[in-house]
Amino acid sequence: MELLGSFTFLAIDGAEVRLKSGSSRLMNVEIKAPVRSGSLHIVDSIATMNLVLALDKLKTGNFLTEAAARTFISGYKAQDLVFKGSGPHNGNAYDVSGNAVAGEIDVQMTLIVTSVSNTAQPEVKLMGAAQFGTVHIPIPGIGTVENMNIEVDARLAISQS
Numbered sequence: 001m002e003l004l005g006s007f008t009f010l011a012i013d014g015a016e017v018r019l020k021s022g023s024s025r026l027m028n029v030e031i032k033a034p035v036r037s038g039s040l041h042i043v044d045s046i047a048t049m050n051l052v053l054a055l056d057k058l059k060t061g062n063f064l065t066e067a068a069a070r071t072f073i074s075g076y077k078a079q080d081l082v083f084k085g086s087g088p089h090n091g092n093a094y095d096v097s098g099n100a101v102a103g104e105i106d107v108q109m110t111l112i113v114t115s116v117s118n119t120a121q122p123e124v125k126l127m128g129a130a131q132f133g134t135v136h137i138p139i140p141g142i143g144t145v146e147n148m149n150i151e152v153d154a155r156l157a158i159s160q161s
Helices: 063-075
Strands: 005-009 014-020 028-043 046-054 080-088 094-102 105-116 123-131 135-137 143-145 149-160
Touching: 028 149, 046 094, 046 105, 080 105, 105 149
Parallel strands: none
Antiparallel strands: 005 028, 005 149, 014 028, 014 149, 028 046, 046 080, 080 094, 094 105, 105 123, 123 149, 135 143
């Protein structure tokens, strides 16, 4: 189903952002960062999206990794992750490319935006990834992680505006 018009992301659900390393010292941390605000505008089969995740309110389910994740993020002077992008409809979804900015971090990211049908509340599914270079993770025994990836996998409620 192709969406049309202007929508607002509802801040009732969070987006799951998983951090994974591609280094030999494998570490997986699953982070849930709530949506602070956002909008999705679709005109002439082109989607333009602005999404803000509250990194200062992230949760990991483990107080040790949560403290490390917050330390890591604050080291980059990041409170919010702001994604702004646009892209065409590809037949099944929208390929929305842009930049994700959080403090001193600025990476290119492409999100696949798909309408979720058969729900009482209109929703969209967001899937995508971004790759960082080498980063420092403040967890003893981990230290430096090479090829840090962020994978976005979220199902967010929207309302037409």
